[in-house]
Amino acid sequence: MRGRFLTALSLRIVSDVADDAFYAQLDDQLLRTPQFFAGAPMVLDLAQAPGFADPAALGDLVANLRNREFRVFGVENAGALDRAALQGMGLIPVEGGRDAPLPREPRPARATPQAPTQPQATPAPQAPLNKVVRTPVRSGQMIVAEQGDLTVIGSVASGAELVAAGNIHVYGNLRGRAMAGCHGDEGAHIFCQSLNAELVAIAGLYQTNENLEEAARQRCTHIFLENEKLRMEVIA
Structure with missing residues (x-):
């Protein structure tokens, strides 16, 4: 078994x-934004839609979403919905994270004579675990740097995804996401030699291809957050 990082869209329903x-x-x-939803797994958030606690209403909603090629696999804030009914619709309940257990109080150790010890050197802080990919990223691939930066020496094809806790550097054409x-690092940046991305996002704030600044298209571009908005700065 291996843990993996998975991004999913959350569709918040605000109508009964x-x-x-x-x-x-x-x-x-x-x-308007077909690339944003293409092939993305999706969770339904029903916190503001108690009317969909009825399995028949939820089943009709899920069927219509899947007909539009939304890949709905889970439900958040499902309330009293029966798990067997959810399973019959091919859904799983998605719950929030749990608190980590509190550390136990250490038991007092018996006093024993000890030889004097030498002072230990303070360990050096560990550097972020940056990831470097030296080949082009093909359509359908997902590259994740859960700590530090992600650097791609090559192009990123349409349908590929790059996800990083820190900055993203693409030394090539960026056409994917x-x-x-x-x-949640709002100080992260995205750099690419040629911008034609399906989607760019920093700390959850995103823009799709249709909303990219025209002056930055197919140019060497620096993307960053400023006043809670994505800015695109042409480098060359």
Whole structure:
């Protein structure tokens, strides 16, 4: 067994009824940002939609979302929904993280005579675990640097994903998705030699290809957060 980092979209439902207006708004969003949803796993957040606690209503919603190629696999804040009903719809309940157990109080040790010890040197702080990829990243690949920066020496194809706790450097054409500061680091940056990404994000704030600044397209670009907005600065 190995733990893996997985990014998933959370679709927060704020209506108790999925009517024609609901699906019309959803279809409009799909037309404007198709790359953002393509192939992405999705969780439904029902905290503000108690009406979908009815299995029939939820089943109809899930069927309509899957017909639109949303990969719905889980439900958050499902309330009293029966787990057997969720399983019948191919869903799992997604719960929040749990608190770590408190450390136990150490037992008092018996007093025993000890020889004087030499003072121990303070260990040097460990450097961040940066990751370097020396080959192009193909469509469908997902490269994750859970600590530190991620550097790609090559191009990133459409349909590929880069995820890093720190900065992302791409020495080539960036056409896939790049998500820096994935643990909430708002000081993270994205650098690429040619920008034509499907999506760029820093600390959860993102822009899709349709909203990229025209002056930065296919240019050497520096992307960073400023006043809670993504800025794109052409380097050359």
